[in-house]
Amino acid sequence: MPIAHVHSYGCQQNVSDGEKIKGMLALMGYGFSDSNAEADLVIYNTCAVRENAEDRVFGNVGALKHNKRRRKGMLIGLCGCMMQQEHIVQRLKKSFPYVDLIFGTHVVHRLPELLYQALSTKERVFETPDSDGVIAEHLPIRRDGTLKAWVPIMYGCNNFCTYCIVPYVRGRERSRTSQEILHEVSGLVSQGYKEITLLGQNVNSYGKGLEEEINFAGLLRKINGIEGDFRIRFMTSHPKDATPELIDTMAECEKVCHHLHLPVQSGSDRILTAMNRHYQREDYLKLVDYARSRIPDLALTSDIIVGFPGETREDFLKTMDLIQTVGYDSLFTFIYSKRVGTKAAVMDDPTPSEDKTKWLMELLEVQKKIGEDKLKEYVGKTLRILVDGPGKSGEDYVTGRTEQNFIVDLKGPADLIGNFVDVRITKALNWALLGELL
Ligand code: 5AD
Ligand code: SF4
Numbered sequence: 001m002p003i004a005h006v007h008s009y010g011c012q013q014n015v016s017d018g019e020k021i022k023g024m025l026a027l028m029g030y031g032f033s034d035s036n037a038e039a040d041l042v043i044y045n046t047c048a049v050r051e052n053a054e055d056r057v058f059g060n061v062g063a064l065k066h067n068k069r070r071r072k073g074m075l076i077g078l079c080g081c082m083m084q085q086e087h088i089v090q091r092l093k094k095s096f097p098y099v100d101l102i103f104g105t106h107v108v109h110r111l112p113e114l115l116y117q118a119l120s121t122k123e124r125v126f127e128t129p130d131s132d133g134v135i136a137e138h139l140p141i142r143r144d145g146t147l148k149a150w151v152p153i154m155y156g157c158n159n160f161c162t163y164c165i166v167p168y169v170r171g172r173e174r175s176r177t178s179q180e181i182l183h184e185v186s187g188l189v190s191q192g193y194k195e196i197t198l199l200g201q202n203v204n205s206y207g208k209g210l211e212e213e214i215n216f217a218g219l220l221r222k223i224n225g226i227e228g229d230f231r232i233r234f235m236t237s238h239p240k241d242a243t244p245e246l247i248d249t250m251a252e253c254e255k256v257c258h259h260l261h262l263p264v265q266s267g268s269d270r271i272l273t274a275m276n277r278h279y280q281r282e283d284y285l286k287l288v289d290y291a292r293s294r295i296p297d298l299a300l301t302s303d304i305i306v307g308f309p310g311e312t313r314e315d316f317l318k319t320m321d322l323i324q325t326v327g328y329d330s331l332f333t334f335i336y337s338k339r340v341g342t343k344a345a346v347m348d349d350p351t352p353s354e355d356k357t358k359w360l361m362e363l364l365e366v367q368k369k370i371g372e373d374k375l376k377e378y379v380g381k382t383l384r385i386l387v388d389g390p391g392k393s394g395e396d397y398v399t400g401r402t403e404q405n406f407i408v409d410l411k412g413p414a415d416l417i418g419n420f421v422d423v424r425i426t427k428a429l430n431w432a433l434l435g436e437l438l
Helices: 012-027 051-070 086-095 108-121 166-170 178-190 216-224 244-252 269-274 281-294 313-326 353-376
Strands: 003-008 041-046 075-080 101-103 125-127 148-152 195-199 231-235 259-261 299-306 330-335 382-390 397-402 407-411 420-428 433-437
Touching: 003 012, 012 041, 012 075, 012 108, 012 148, 012 195, 041 051, 051 075, 075 108, 101 108, 108 125, 148 178, 178 195, 178 216, 195 216, 216 231, 216 244, 244 281, 269 313, 281 299, 281 313, 299 313, 299 353, 313 353, 330 353, 353 420, 382 407, 407 420
Parallel strands: 003 041, 041 075, 075 101, 101 125, 148 195, 195 231, 259 299, 299 330, 407 433
Antiparallel strands: 382 397, 382 420, 397 407, 420 433
């Protein structure tokens, strides 16, 4: 059996594509290895969202040169968001002659044909067309887990936030039909999956362009109606499209987790406008207030970009103020990274990168304290967790997640793994909670 090593960089959407790639390869007769050392086929499913992600890919592809020398007939394939950028493909063509197969985000479903072409002609294959709007349904999927599953509900993005490469590399927004999604989720639940995460760049614009009359709230209600003991997560919500109807639906659907990932990006109105985000700080804070009034135990998380072109210390301090006002449970923070082809890439960016790094450190320090205080609020409470693996606190511990997505370690037998259990929280560590089984 030939062995494949498939690695996905970046977001869950990419991980989900990687599971389809593995599904197709399995049907083609490939076995799998976590290491690239013994692989006959290495596929790197790349991410283009920030420069450091791209640098890592180039570094790792560079290292594969030795594998290829050692292993005759080995093939190297690259796919994912980086491959939708012309300058990247040109660089790979010229400087990485040992890469055999390059395919883009819109032709993942054609992997068997493209791989056959590479194997039979022994010539390099490049296939990176722009979006044709196709959604390939019914591809085989080889999922990474047996408890938690990713289910894309839509692809692409229409928002063109000025810093972001996603709309250029993943094309226009298109939704799967609710029938396909419900069919997939029902199947997963009957196979024993306990947590379904619905994926899309902007799940709140789900349904636009479909023949059926449906929006994201409607989809959530339908999925919530599927029988079984499972929970539902989703990401990502764009604040401009997150409506009171969505919040009400979250409050009313018992399977939907009380966690909202609502990327704010900046606390400065001037910067939000320059980012083309279509909301202002006050709109965002109003939405947060409404969400908390309807769902008091809601966990809120966000993405923040520090150092957008033209951002001043004053703008940054508004972001600092916003994170303190909201009190996020956790944050994903990024220093702005220039992406060729985006509008922000040609904006003036006078702030030195050392200042941006310093600002980010300041923000992380403040958030660390906020996050720790949030965790402390849970001590003494009883929470339901999905036990998902061995714990970190000792040999006889297991670990799981609350619906707010906090990690809880507790003493208990390994056969709890895969079950929902009620836990009383006894202590807050700085990275997780400790609890005891009720
Ligand atoms: N630079 C820094 N961060 C970015 N993100 C997207 N594009 C960039 C960029 N050019 C961040 C945003 C987004 C998250 C997935 O990645 O915060 O929400
Ligand atoms: Fe990028 Fe904005 Fe689309 Fe998110 S909503 S993928 S940040 S363009």
